[in-house]
Amino acid sequence: GAGVSQSPSNKVTEKGKDVELRCDPISGHTALYWYRQSLGQGLEFLIYFQGNSAPDKSGLPSDRFSAERTGGSVSTLTIQRTQQEDSAVYLCASSFVRGGYTGELFFGEGSRLTVL
Amino acid sequence: GIQVEQSPPDLILQEGANSTLRCNFSDSVNNLQWFHQNPWGQLINLFYIPSGTKQNGRLSATTVATERYSLLYISSSQTTDSGVYFCAVEGGAQKLVFGQGTRLTINP
Numbered sequence: 001g002a003g004v005s006q007s008p009s010n011k012v013t014e015k016g017k018d019v020e021l022r023c024d025p026i027s028g029h030t031a032l033y034w035y036r037q038s039l040g041q042g043l044e045f046l047i048y049f050q051g052n053s054a055p056d057k058s059g060l061p062s063d064r065f066s067a068e069r070t071g072g073s074v075s076t077l078t079i080q081r082t083q084q085e086d087s088a089v090y091l092c093a094s095s096f097v098r099g100g101y102t103g104e105l106f107f108g109e110g111s112r113l114t115v116l
Numbered sequence: 117g118i119q120v121e122q123s124p125p126d127l128i129l130q131e132g133a134n135s136t137l138r139c140n141f142s143d144s145v146n147n148l149q150w151f152h153q154n155p156w157g158q159l160i161n162l163f164y165i166p167s168g169t170k171q172n173g174r175l176s177a178t179t180v181a182t183e184r185y186s187l188l189y190i191s192s193s194q195t196t197d198s199g200v201y202f203c204a205v206e207g208g209a210q211k212l213v214f215g216q217g218t219r220l221t222i223n224p
Contacts, residue, residue: 033212042202042215045212050210056210100210101147101206101210102206102210103164105161105204105212109157
């Protein structure tokens, strides 16, 4: 597609349920990031995929969070046993790689998660 | 890890004014980017600028990598410039880390 696509755009769930958030990056982009943004706050790094390298998972806040990227394209972020503090906007971004580093980063519109 | 500090945290200006936003970082970087988050939450890439100066219309940016800072200039501000401006840097850890942002409000 022309841009980074995320779904769902809004998700309301009950505490304890599992949720899956999907990201479809720009075609050909090998780098893919997930960030989390709580209301009025900055962007918190969650996980980074780059080509076939092992992902950098250092930002995942707990073992309830996991992510995968299939075929070097679509990525899914899964949150198990959701808690109210998981409520936030989850942002996905993708880029080409320039000299081993992230190129111009393009963001999707985000998935707003509300845990009741 | 690398620390990113943006200043000022908040800035309120009248339409037509000029502004300078600053991004300081704690270590050498190979990548620096500026973003604008509009009031609806969409993040737009403004500049990819690990060093040097770039201009795009009323916006320009300068990164002095040896002194570990970058500046974003906005001239003749318009109400549509309102939002939050983020800088993000990538150093040895090879992941892009964001500052806390500068919230800019342009009043008509």
